[in-house]
Amino acid sequence: MGVEILTGQGFWHALVWFAAALGVFLLSLAIWSMGRREFRRGTEAELPFVSGERVEDARVGAPHLYWGFAEALKPFLERLRNFHSGFIGDYVGWFAVILAVILLLVMA
Template sequence: MRIGSGEGFWSPIVWAILALGVLAIGFAVWLQGRRTYKRGTEQEEPFLSGERLPEGAGVGATHLYWGFAEALKPLLMRLGAFHSGFLGDYVGWLLVLLVISILVVMLG
C-alpha cells in the first residue's frame, strides 16, 4: 500500500520495518549496559543531593525550581503586571493569540 501526496509518500510497511529497526538498535544499546543493580541494597533508596532524609520528608517545588525562578525573575516580574486574576482577561488574551495564529497560518 502506498499513499502519495505532493510532499512525499506514506508506506506503512516501510515505516513498520524502520520502527522495528529502531527498536532493535535500542535493545542492542540496552544490552551493552552495566548489570550492577542489586536488590535490597542502598541502590533502592531515593537520592536527593546525597542527603538522607527522614521518612515522609518532602521537597517543595519552590526549592526544586529555585534556580529557574531566580534566573527568570525579571521576566516574571514584568509578566506579573498583566496578572489581574480575572478570567475574562485570560480568555481575551487567548482569543487575541488565537486570531493572530490563524492569520499567520492563513496568510503565511
C-alpha cells in the same frame, strides 16, 4: 540518501512494521541476556556509586529549586503579576486575539 521500502502497500505495511518491531525486540533480548546474573535486588548493588561514600537522600524544595530562575526573571514576572487579573474572560479574550494574529500570519 533515504531508504525506500517497496512493499506494494506503501510505508504502513503491517507485516513490515511487525517484522521491524520483532527484530528490535530480539536485539534487545539478546543485549539483555548478556547482562550479569549475580545482581540481586535489595542489596547494596542497587545503590548509586558516589566515590564509595554513603550519601543521604537530599530533599530540595520547589522554592529553592527554581530560585535562580525566578530571581533572574523577577522584573518580567512582576510585570506579569501586575497584569494578572484572575478573570477568565480576560484570558479568553487574549487567547482569541493571539489566535487571530497567528492565523493571520499563517494564512498570509
